[in-house]
Amino acid sequence: MSASVQSSCEAYLADVQQRIRASWPEGMPREPVYPFGQTSVPGYLRAWAEQKGDAVAIDFYGYQLSWHQLNQLSDAFASYLYAEGIRPGDRVAVFLPNCPQFSIAFFGILKSGAILTPVNPMVQDRELVHYLHDSGSRLVVTLDKLAPLVAAVDTDNTIKTLCTTLADFLPGEPPIPVPAGALDPRVEVPGTSLFSDALDTPVNPDALAEITWDQIAAINYTGGTTGLPKGCLHTHGDMIYTGACAATFCLPAGPDDVILSYLPQFWIAGEVAGILLPVVSGCQLVLFNRWDAGAVMAAIERSGVTGMGTITDGAVEIMEHPDLARHDLTSLKDTVVTSFVKILNPDYRKRWKELTGAVLRESSFGMTETNTLDTFTTGLQENDKDITGEPLYVGLPCPGAEFIIVDPDTGLPMPFGEPGEILIRTPSLMKGYWGGLSGEEKNPIKDGWFHTGDTGVIDEDGIIYFRGRRKEMLKVNGMSVFPTELEISISRHPSVALCGVVGRPDQRKGQVPVAFVQLEEEAIGKETTDNIHAWCKENMAVYKVPEVRFIDKMPLTDTGKVKRNALLSEL
Structure with missing residues (x-):
């Protein structure tokens, strides 16, 4: 970054920070709350175990694990x-779905000074x-049903495998419905050891390493959208800072709260919701293996769940x-959603408020890196401005995080x-x-700034909007x-159930946006493409107005995102 660009960015950042201060929600703390200071992840678990003892730390379909037990087992x-x-420094893989064993392994690995690989x-x-192989993991904790896959890929027989089963940490008669197969008896897998036997190991003080704030705690792999997944190195400090931000700003929680999470803990957002937020805040976790609306209710x-996160489809x-x-959901004080398929709107918010008393709001922006x-x-929902104004509103930066929006060619800040x-x-x-970058890969961190490859906007109030990946951007008449x-x-x-947009080459305009629309059931046979096209002309800039085509069933990924490549074949 040249001196002139750096000077421009510093002036821009100072301006943004002033605008953020003016927009800050009333009563919201200005810094993350660290109940036990800036110490390691194991330090937080030990502190809450000492303070809360036999209080429930994790409730898994009625199986309850106390803070003391979680600390002792880890x-x-x-x-x-x-x-x-x-x-310390060795890698241990956790190849598990959501279950108490994941948390026990997570904390045990970090207490040993080893590096977690979810x-x-x-x-x-x-x-x-x-x-x-990329992580060089020496040991893996997995389900008995997944152990044969580990054996198949461990051709050199160099990885020790520990097996567990969901039934090991479930009550015999769960008070709420469990996923299919969860109560299946253990399958014996030759050549493996039992996780339950490992938990009978007498505690050896020499095994509990001295952990520092800056010590590497985990290798969290990216989604691999631009090639093979890359392992991001995160420290104990990264984890505690994120957990403190989550508990202070994103889904506020304290020792008296009960948070429900079904987000996969191997995924960075699930790690935060289901492990880091609880261990920093001291709240009770109601853990689910997967989404089930009836069981969640x-x-x-x-x-008495007070807060949870889901996707908008789940709330609907x-x-x-x-x-x-048949259910009373009024214990909920806070509910955050992520809009993948169904989009949060004022009607959903109003209905959720009437049902629970909680405000339904979008979660946040974040990346594995x-x-x-x-x-x-x-606290930014006044007059529904977050869901009725410019789309893809992701709010204000958590204290400590800084955002700038730059011209990707010059590096200079863009106007608000x-x-x-x-x-x-x-x-x-x-x-x-982990392992660095190959010679052909560019380092996305320059002068301390992570270049996301995403496009966004910061408005005059300091609010951030996400627009999408730069590589997905269309150019329509140069716009x-x-x-x-x-x-x-x-x-x-109101007639649109799902929408996916791709670009069609056009000799005159360069590209033309094409919107594939899956209608709500009640609109099929009544709504027309002309009506929706006219609605678009009334609600967006003329160069953004797309061609509209109806599609019977929207192609979606396993995580509920539109498969744009499949739509391209429909052009």
Whole structure:
């Protein structure tokens, strides 16, 4: 960054910070709250275990694990790792879905000074090979049903495998519905050891390493959208800062709160919601293995859940559930959503408020590289301005995080309200990629700023809006058009169930946006493409107005995002 660009960015940043101060929600703290100071993740678990003892830390379909038990079992697992020759800096993989064993392994690995490698339990052999071999993991904790996959890829027989089963940490007769197969008896897998036996290891004080704030705690892999997933190195400090921001700003929680999470803990957002927020705030966690609207309603009522995160579709499913009247959901004080398919709108918010008393609001902006949750929207819902104005509102930066919007070619800051590349500087920014970068890869961190490759806007109030990936941007008569922005806008039409936007080459304009629309059931046969096109002309700039085509069923990924590549084949 040249001296002139740096000077411009510093002046821009000072201006942005002044605007943020003026927009700050009333009563919101100005700094993250650290109940036990800036210490390691194990330090927080030990402090809450001492303070809360036999209080419930994790409730898994009625199986309750206290803070004392969570601390004791993770000490035992750290001692087992030590006995197996695992030392600080060694990598240990956790190849599990959501379950208490994930948390026990998580804390035990970190107590030993080893490095956690979370692995998505839905991956197949080629993907698993990459995660295990790239990280150099020496030991893996997994389900008995997944152990054969580990054995198949561990051709050199160098990785020790510990097996567990969901039934090990479930009551015999769960008070709320459990996922299919959760109560299946253990499957014996030759060549593996039992996780439950590892937890019987006597605690060895030598196994509990001295941990520092800046010590590497985890390798969190990216989604691999531009090639093989890369491992982001995150420290104990990154984790505690993120957990403190989550508990202070994003989903405010304290020791008396009960938070429900079903977000996958191998995923960075699920790690924050289901492990870091609880261990920093001291709240009780109601943990689910996966989404089930009926079970979630039962758990909210049974445990007095005060806060949860879901996708907008999940909230709508609850509001339209046939058993809704049988449940009392008024313990909820806070609910955050992420809009993937269904888009949060004023009607959904009004109905949720009437049902629970809580304000339904969008979550935040974040990335694996930044340990996620870089912004918050709490307290910014006045007059529904966050969901009725410019789309893709992600709120204000969490204190400590800084955003600037720059011209990707010159590096100079963009005027307020104008799109450019999002650059982030935050205490939880990764400390590098595991194994570094290949010679052809560019380092996205320059002068302390992470160049996200995303396009966004900062408005005159300091509010941040996400527009989409730069590589997905369309050029229409030289003007920038972002498919995600159009999808959010068009989904506000009452007849639209789902929308996906792609670009069609055009000799005169360069590209033309094409909106594929899946109608709500009641609109099929009544709504027309001409009507929706006319609505678009009334609600967006003329160069953004797309061609509109109806589609019977929108192609979606496993995580509920539109498969734009599939739509391109429909052009």
